[in-house]
Amino acid sequence: IPYAQPPIGNLRFRKPVAFTPNGTINAQNYGPRCLQSTIVVDASEDCLTLNIWRPHEMTEPLPVMVWIYGGSFILGESQSYPGYGIVGKSIEMDQQVIYVSMNYRLGFFGFPVGRQTMNKGAANLGLYDQRMAIEWLQKNIWSFGGDPTK
Numbered sequence: 001i002p003y004a005q006p007p008i009g010n011l012r013f014r015k016p017v018a019f020t021p022n023g024t025i026n027a028q029n030y031g032p033r034c035l036q037s038t039i040v041v042d043a044s045e046d047c048l049t050l051n052i053w054r055p056h057e058m059t060e061p062l063p064v065m066v067w068i069y070g071g072s073f074i075l076g077e078s079q080s081y082p083g084y085g086i087v088g089k090s091i092e093m094d095q096q097v098i099y100v101s102m103n104y105r106l107g108f109f110g111f112p113v114g115r116q117t118m119n120k121g122a123a124n125l126g127l128y129d130q131r132m133a134i135e136w137l138q139k140n141i142w143s144f145g146g147d148p149t150k
Contacts, residue, residue: 053083063150104129
């Protein structure tokens with residue numbers, strides 16, 4: 001599910017801009033991984049997406065667990081830890097949760113360096129991506145049965 005406009009063209013090396021939906025989104029598959037220092041076949045600059053797993057049957061809004069992958073800000077992907085195992089275990093334990101993972105810009109695209117970057121306020125873009133994803137969740141997780149306060 002996209003949470004920000006694709007950071008391409010005039011949005012490259014800029015803070016993320018909120019995604020504006022304009023129709024139905026097919027969210028049955030992972031979005032592309034963000035470009036990184038290793039060779040990844042399905043990588044793209046258009047990668048600011050998140051994944052949401054939830055139990056099929058819910059009786060009340062559930063707490064939300066957000067996973068942000070590591071990788072020293074140079075590699076990683078939201079697909080590394082699929083949520084079905086965590087959600088399944090939460091059901092077994094009778095402590096259901098909704099699990100969310102996100103992609104954010106990495107390496108030079110997410111953490112560019114240099115004087116021009118600093119002057120434009122374009123440093124740490126990957127952290128701004130993470131923040132925007134969490135803000136998107138805060139506003140929209142109720143649509144998936146999540147409790148935005150938990």
